[in-house]
Amino acid sequence: xxxxxxxxxxxFFFNRSHHYVRRTPESLGIDRLCxxxxxxxxxxxxxxxxxxxxxxxxxxxxxxxxELIVATRTITSVPSLFTEQEWxxxxxxxxxHENGMLSNISPDYGSILKEGLEARKQSFASLAERSDxxxxxxxxxxxxxxxxxxxxxxxxxxxxxxxKDDELAAVLHNVCTRGAGSFRxxxxxxxxxxxxxxxxxxxxxxxxxFDQYIFPYYQSDIEQxxxxxxxxxxxxxxxFLSCNKDSDLYPGMQQxxxxxxxxxxxxxxxxxSLFNEVSQMCLEASYDLNxxxxxxxxxxxxxxxxxxxxxxxxxTRRGLGFPQYDNDDVVxxxxxxxxxxxxxxxxxxVAACWEFIIPGKAMDIVNIGALSLAGAVSESVxxxxxxxxxxxxxxxxxxxxxxxxxxxxxxxxNLYIAPAPLYSAFMDGTLERAKDITLGGKYNNFGIxxxxxxxxxxxxxxxxxxxxxxxxxxxxxxxxxxxxxxxxHEATYRKLRFESPKMxxxxxxxxxxxxxxxxxxxxxxxGLKNERGGIFxxxxxxxxxxxxxxxxxxxxxxxxxxxxxxxANYSPSMFIxxxxxxxxxxxxxxxxxxxxxxxxxxxxxxxxxxxxxxxNVEKLAMLIRSYIAMGGHQLQLNTLNKEKLLDxxxxxxxxxxxxxxxxxxxxxxxxLDECYQDHVINRIKYSL
Amino acid sequence: xVIFADVTTCSMKQGLVFNIEEFAINDGxxxxxxxxxxxxxxxxxxxxxxxxxxxEPQIMHGHDGDEVCGRLVSSDELAELLIKDKDFxxxxxxxxxxxxxxxxxxxxFLMEVLAIxxxxxxxxxETSGFCAEDVFRKILELTDYxxxxxxxxxxxxxxxxxxxxxxxxxxxxxxxxxxxxPFVARIPLIPGVNDSLEAMMAVRDLVEGAPGLERVxxxxxxxxxxxxxxxxxxxxxxxxDTDAVPEIHDVFKHCxxx
Numbered sequence: 001x002x003x004x005x006x007x008x009x010x011x012f013f014f015n016r017s018h019h020y021v022r023r024t025p026e027s028l029g030i031d032r033l034c035x036x037x038x039x040x041x042x043x044x045x046x047x048x049x050x051x052x053x054x055x056x057x058x059x060x061x062x063x064x065x066x067e068l069i070v071a072t073r074t075i076t077s078v079p080s081l082f083t084e085q086e087w088x089x090x091x092x093x094x095x096x097h098e099n100g101m102l103s104n105i106s107p108d109y110g111s112i113l114k115e116g117l118e119a120r121k122q123s124f125a126s127l128a129e130r131s132d133x134x135x136x137x138x139x140x141x142x143x144x145x146x147x148x149x150x151x152x153x154x155x156x157x158x159x160x161x162x163x164k165d166d167e168l169a170a171v172l173h174n175v176c177t178r179g180a181g182s183f184r185x186x187x188x189x190x191x192x193x194x195x196x197x198x199x200x201x202x203x204x205x206x207x208x209x210f211d212q213y214i215f216p217y218y219q220s221d222i223e224q225x226x227x228x229x230x231x232x233x234x235x236x237x238x239x240f241l242s243c244n245k246d247s248d249l250y251p252g253m254q255q256x257x258x259x260x261x262x263x264x265x266x267x268x269x270x271x272x273s274l275f276n277e278v279s280q281m282c283l284e285a286s287y288d289l290n291x292x293x294x295x296x297x298x299x300x301x302x303x304x305x306x307x308x309x310x311x312x313x314x315x316t317r318r319g320l321g322f323p324q325y326d327n328d329d330v331v332x333x334x335x336x337x338x339x340x341x342x343x344x345x346x347x348x349x350v351a352a353c354w355e356f357i358i359p360g361k362a363m364d365i366v367n368i369g370a371l372s373l374a375g376a377v378s379e380s381v382x383x384x385x386x387x388x389x390x391x392x393x394x395x396x397x398x399x400x401x402x403x404x405x406x407x408x409x410x411x412x413x414n415l416y417i418a419p420a421p422l423y424s425a426f427m428d429g430t431l432e433r434a435k436d437i438t439l440g441g442k443y444n445n446f447g448i449x450x451x452x453x454x455x456x457x458x459x460x461x462x463x464x465x466x467x468x469x470x471x472x473x474x475x476x477x478x479x480x481x482x483x484x485x486x487x488x489h490e491a492t493y494r495k496l497r498f499e500s501p502k503m504x505x506x507x508x509x510x511x512x513x514x515x516x517x518x519x520x521x522x523x524x525x526x527g528l529k530n531e532r533g534g535i536f537x538x539x540x541x542x543x544x545x546x547x548x549x550x551x552x553x554x555x556x557x558x559x560x561x562x563x564x565x566x567x568a569n570y571s572p573s574m575f576i577x578x579x580x581x582x583x584x585x586x587x588x589x590x591x592x593x594x595x596x597x598x599x600x601x602x603x604x605x606x607x608x609x610x611x612x613x614x615x616n617v618e619k620l621a622m623l624i625r626s627y628i629a630m631g632g633h634q635l636q637l638n639t640l641n642k643e644k645l646l647d648x649x650x651x652x653x654x655x656x657x658x659x660x661x662x663x664x665x666x667x668x669x670x671x672l673d674e675c676y677q678d679h680v681i682n683r684i685k686y687s688l
Numbered sequence: 689x690v691i692f693a694d695v696t697t698c699s700m701k702q703g704l705v706f707n708i709e710e711f712a713i714n715d716g717x718x719x720x721x722x723x724x725x726x727x728x729x730x731x732x733x734x735x736x737x738x739x740x741x742x743x744e745p746q747i748m749h750g751h752d753g754d755e756v757c758g759r760l761v762s763s764d765e766l767a768e769l770l771i772k773d774k775d776f777x778x779x780x781x782x783x784x785x786x787x788x789x790x791x792x793x794x795x796x797f798l799m800e801v802l803a804i805x806x807x808x809x810x811x812x813x814e815t816s817g818f819c820a821e822d823v824f825r826k827i828l829e830l831t832d833y834x835x836x837x838x839x840x841x842x843x844x845x846x847x848x849x850x851x852x853x854x855x856x857x858x859x860x861x862x863x864x865x866x867x868x869x870p871f872v873a874r875i876p877l878i879p880g881v882n883d884s885l886e887a888m889m890a891v892r893d894l895v896e897g898a899p900g901l902e903r904v905x906x907x908x909x910x911x912x913x914x915x916x917x918x919x920x921x922x923x924x925x926x927x928x929d930t931d932a933v934p935e936i937h938d939v940f941k942h943c944x945x946x
Contacts, residue, residue, distance in 0.1 A: 506772070579708070579710055580709060580710025580711050581710060581711045582710040582711055582719070582721075582773065582776060583710060586773075586776070610713070612714070612946060613944065613946070615713075615944070616713050616714070619711075619713040619718070619719050619780070620713075622718070622719055622779070622780040622781075623711060623719060623780070625779075626719075626776055626779055626780060629779065
């Protein structure tokens with residue numbers, strides 16, 4: 001249940017009543033610090049520390065009435081560490097991932113909550129003392145960054161004292177130096193660490209296995225009688241609310257794409273379920289709060305009780321586009337196959353969207369690039385007359401995919417990521433290596449999305465059936481139809497679009513090709529090394545490529561017209577005739593998903609009329625459990641009401657609260673660009 | 689909608705199916721697949737599946753142009769398709785529900801399919817109960833579960849709004865009731881037609897006490913019932929106030945409102 005306090009605060013933040021505290025870097029005169037840095041020839045790590053010091057010095061503490069977990073951002077953006085010329089030079093010399101700043105990994109929150117900021121700072125201070133050169137610069141930058149964060153906490157503590165909130169003042173005083181001594185302190189320290197990461201310019205800052213690293217504090221406080229369950233619940237609501245206060249300032253492709261994903265449940269190495277009271281409270285808190293952050297991932301497996309799925313299904317009913325379900329039975333062995341240790345694989349969390357990462361340990365860049373599988377099949381049509389049989393053709397295609405993978409892998413060389421001394425403080429091994437986390441971690445793998453999977457599979461099915469098996473279409477005919485965008489080829493168009501086998505109908509003809517194609521994609525990347533010694537991971541996500549890869553793609557053999565959209569992530573083509581969600585799940589669970597475990601969910605849209613009563617929520621829970629039992633790796637369910645979405649396009653002012661899942665994240669519908677709005681509207685499928 | 693290959697020669701009975709719906713969660717226990725058999729002897733004025741009325745294939749004007757509604761399928765072909773989901777049904781306490789139209793209208797076909805599925809897949813029929821008594825008894829033996837529609841106990845009302853006499857229906861209901869077979873009594877609740885307290889009490893007197901009765905389900909009338917009439921070139925002009933909200937008299941021991 002929402003408390004009166006939280007309802008009031010939610011309204012306060014949702015109505016942007018706290019925006020009056022915001023100032024731009026320009027208004028503070030700190031927007032061009034990079035020029036000073038450049039003039040001094042300051043090393044990048046020192047710039048990062050200097051910038052964070054300046055920002056956190058300029059930050060004003062604001063404690064809004066009733067807040068239990070504090071820290072609100074007042075500076076609207078993080079100024080650049082480099083001048084435009086410097087960026088240009090960096091770009092000329094290096095491969096920059098996205099905007100060049102660290103993103104989309106997960107810190108080791110558990111250790112920092114236990115150890116505290118002061119102890120961590122001292123460790124790096126002694127490293128700074130005993131080292132020199134680059135290492136000294138790195139260690140000192142970490143120390144300065146941690147000190148800057150402590151400085152901010154001290155300011156908040158003074159503010160609490162002035163407001164005569166003794167309890168809060170004590171919490172802030174403690175977390176400024178020590179590890180968390182209570183549940184509330186753990187959440188408050190977590191808030192500051194997370195806040196610091198955002199303010200240091202890093203982005204897609206995930207929240208990891210929240211229920212696991214927070215649980216010991218909960219358990220201890222409850223056992224000692226320092227905390228009631230209701231109090232704990234209100235604190236979780238407070239922390240969740242804090243993730244929504246400044247989120248409009250976080251960088252992302254679209255508003256809402258901020259990567260604040262939080263993982264619940266899952267198992268340990270022995271297979272024991274780790275779903276606990278905090279996990280349950282989080283699912284309930286997310287339901288009660290009804291806001292887009294944090295984005296919940298629920299780790300499950302074939303042994304997860306139906307009750308857990310029911311809690312998830314109830315949250316699904318909210319229409320927030322989460323929880324996303326991740327299947328331990330597939331993900332853990334899949335990650336181990338890629339070389340992650342059993343212990344690390346078992347501890348996996350989810351990056352901004354769906355990529356599986358190891359908290360504290362991995363410096364993986366899980367979304368470094370994408371291979372258009374639809375594009376590969378589309379271009380292969382020109383080769384078709386060379387082959388007598390489909391198998392001969394497919395063997396060539398597999399080699400071609402390998403060639404494409406090799407070419408793609410070579411694009412990511414001489415990578416540069418701006419140093420992240422604060423983030424480095426919260427990652428394992430940085431102290432021992434005396435190196436910034438951006439220079440590498442225990443794992444340094446790159447993830448490649450395979451886009452247009454269904455389009456590619458359906459195209460292969462159409463080629464196999466019409467050209468090689470039934471021989472009812474010549475290569476020439478297909479090529480002409482595709483080149484002309486089906487203009488004047490109505491019969492061919494209908495045959496390809498409506499009468500050929502499609503993935504998602506529980507039809508082995510198409511589904512077996514999906515198995516082959518995904519294996520070929522995984523094989524294409526197998527054995528390739530990146531410059532950091534890491535490997536390439538194949539995945540089934542699309543990110544925004546479902547729009548960009550479709551835009552330039554001509555008509556495809558599945559009957560898709562030129563420019564027509566492709567499905568997001570791992571989903572059936574948007575124009576096929578569905579039998580229903582059960583067939584879709586059966587089809588999509590057939591491939592060996594362990595081999596393409598970078599991440600990318602099967603996405604199913606449900607009309608919100610599905611949830612007419614509690615009984616139906618339970619049946620939805622059963623459906624989700626079935627997909628997990630069938631061996632699906634990841635599932636995203638969205639509930640939508642088409643009329644509402646259409647109305648929201650026309651009257652955005654009436655639908656400010658309307659939330660939809662876009663690709664790996666949920667956002668406010670009215671804040672999306674039109675192409676994404678339309679895509680969401682067009683993918684509504686199952687109603688009852 | 690599953691499209692079947694046209695069946696030309698086959699020793700098995702053939703049936704006319706106009707839809708198969710997956711993840712059916714309001715048609716019996718668990719997660720089910722609902723098979724719609726074409727053709728119905730009743731003409732309920734609130735019917736929301738007008739394409740199920742005629743026992744012949746017909747053209748339906750859909751979003752993607754005209755399509756034939758109703759495909760011939762042999763009983764073994766249909767059974768095979770349904771058995772494919774056996775594990776899924778078992779996992780989710782579900783099975784297959786045959787509805788329509790009126791599924792007993794294609795009794796021979798239905799019985800053949802039910803016979804193949806027996807022991808493999810949990811089956812249910814949703815029926816108006818309007819069929820010959822001996823046929824009803826045979827079907828009852830072959831199926832695991834029944835959703836029995838009760839439109840009106842009053843024969844005048846029944847005749848007026850469904851076009852048929854309910855004597856046979858009430859007899860078949862008695863057969864069901866005596867059989868002990870688990871069943872649900874379903875009431876389509878139509879404003880001004882059968883939503884009076886008196887009408888509900890009559891249904892209560894009829895159904896309560898039957899050993900197999902699991903619960904009563906009240907299905908509230910919704911205006912969208914008329915959505916598909918233009919697709920089959922029919923006019924939707926029900927003789928009751930479609931804007932009225934039906935009165936709900938929950939006089940039953942165990943009832944859910946859908």
